[in-house]
Amino acid sequence: xxxxxxxxxxxxxxxxxxxxxxxxxxxxxxxxxxxxxxxxxxxxxxxxxxxxxxxxxxxxxxxxxxxxxxxxxxxxxxxxxxxxxxxxxxxxxxxxxxxxxxxxxxxxxxxxxxxxxxxxxxxxxxxxxxxxxxxxxxxxxxxxxxxxxxxxxxxxxxxxxxxxxxxxxxxxxxxxxxxxx
Numbered sequence: 001x002x003x004x005x006x007x008x009x010x011x012x013x014x015x016x017x018x019x020x021x022x023x024x025x026x027x028x029x030x031x032x033x034x035x036x037x038x039x040x041x042x043x044x045x046x047x048x049x050x051x052x053x054x055x056x057x058x059x060x061x062x063x064x065x066x067x068x069x070x071x072x073x074x075x076x077x078x079x080x081x082x083x084x085x086x087x088x089x090x091x092x093x094x095x096x097x098x099x100x101x102x103x104x105x106x107x108x109x110x111x112x113x114x115x116x117x118x119x120x121x122x123x124x125x126x127x128x129x130x131x132x133x134x135x136x137x138x139x140x141x142x143x144x145x146x147x148x149x150x151x152x153x154x155x156x157x158x159x160x161x162x163x164x165x166x167x168x169x170x171x172x173x174x175x176x177x178x179x180x181x
Contacts, residue, residue, distance in 0.1 A: 002038045004057040004112040008099070009036060011110050017099075018107030018161030020153045022137070031144070039067075045119050051137065056113040061102045064113045065179060068096070078177050085178040089119045094135040095176055104180045105173045107164050136175055 011017070012026035025032050034051040039059075045052050056064050068085055069075070073096060076084045085096040100113035118135040145153070162168055171177060 001036075002040070002055075002057070005036055005038050005055045007111045008053075008055055008114055015160065016107070016110065016164075018157060018164055019137070020157040020160055024153070049119055051116065051118050053114055053116040056100075056115075059100075059113045061098055061100055061113065061179065064098060064100070064115060068115060075179075078174075079171060081181055082171060082177045083179045083181055084176045085115070087117055089135055092120075092133055092135045094118050095137070096178055097137060097175070098178050105165075105177075107161055107173065 009026050009029070012022055015023055017023060017026075025034060029036055029051075032051065033049055034053070035046060035049045036053040036055065038055045038057065042054050056067070059067070065085070068087075073085055073087045076086050078084050085098065087094045087096055094117040096115055096117040097108065098113070098115060099108045099110040101109055101111065102113075103109050116137055118137055120135070161173070165173060172180075
């Protein structure tokens with residue numbers, strides 16, 4: 001694992017990311033079949049991977065966006081200001097998140113550019129997450145968590161995100177939104 005990948009993982013574990021589930025899962029990504037690869041090590045999504053992250057050292061959002069478009073990802077118009085990056089996974093469409101120092105969302109301003117996306121549904125994910133035909137990062141496996149823990153983490157995620165942003169999330173910060181147009 002390279003230095004930039006380790007720094008992004010440390011950023012997540014330290015609470016820079018808004019999602020409390022991601023903070024906890026970053027401590028042991030393998031336990032939920034989450035692969036975090038540097039672009040130099042990435043050769044496609046492994047068969048057993050549920051969540052894939054790709055770190056792009058020294059690249060900007062525009063460069064990562066272009067890499068994604070050149071590699072089978074596509075853009076979906078969210079509104080007049082925002083686009084969502086997408087990738088197909090079987091019968092599903094995955095909502096892709098961009099993280100990086102130049103992200104327009106404070107809770108996604110990781111030390112190094114990174115794309116993260118869900119590739120398939122685990123046996124057990126939090127029931128509050130569900131969009132027909134859509135894979136969402138929040139579809140991470142929560143099999144090892146009690147119902148009480150899942151509910152507490154869900155609520156803390158909203159509080160933590162709002163605290164970092166300084167306001168309630170809007171379409172700009174929504175999971176379906178990846179880039180400012």
